[in-house]
Amino acid sequence: MDNDFFYSLDKLVEFGLGTAAATQMIQSMNAGIDNMRTPGVDNSMRSNMEAVYYVAKDGAPTGPFLLTEIARMALKGEVAKESYVWKPGMANWDLVENQEEIMRLIALMPPLVIAR
Secondary structure (H helix, E strand, C coil), X not given: CCCCCCCCHHXXXXXXXXXXXXXHHHHHHHHHHHHCCCCCCCCCHHHHCCCEEEEEECCEEEEEEEHHHHHHHHHCCCCCCCCEEECCXXXXXXXXXXXXXXXXXXXXXXXXXXXX
């Protein structure tokens, strides 16, 4: 047989080795791509942004306040379950007792200290 014939043993071995090398290169490249991390891709902006609320005081909106500020206001007795709050995305003002994330903060706070 002629060595230039594609189905000769030398050509088949050469083709098999080339295919094996190419397969290893592809697997190596895919593993590298799978392990690549682009900074910030896993972090959505919403998860990093704390909700802001407006609080109704004497019939007028005040704020915006971060949840930590509302917690401080609750400690001072300025915000209670009966207070009205609103945040972007809400259709209307609502009671604090209906806002789960604010109520969670208020529930975790110590009671007010009564001076004697």
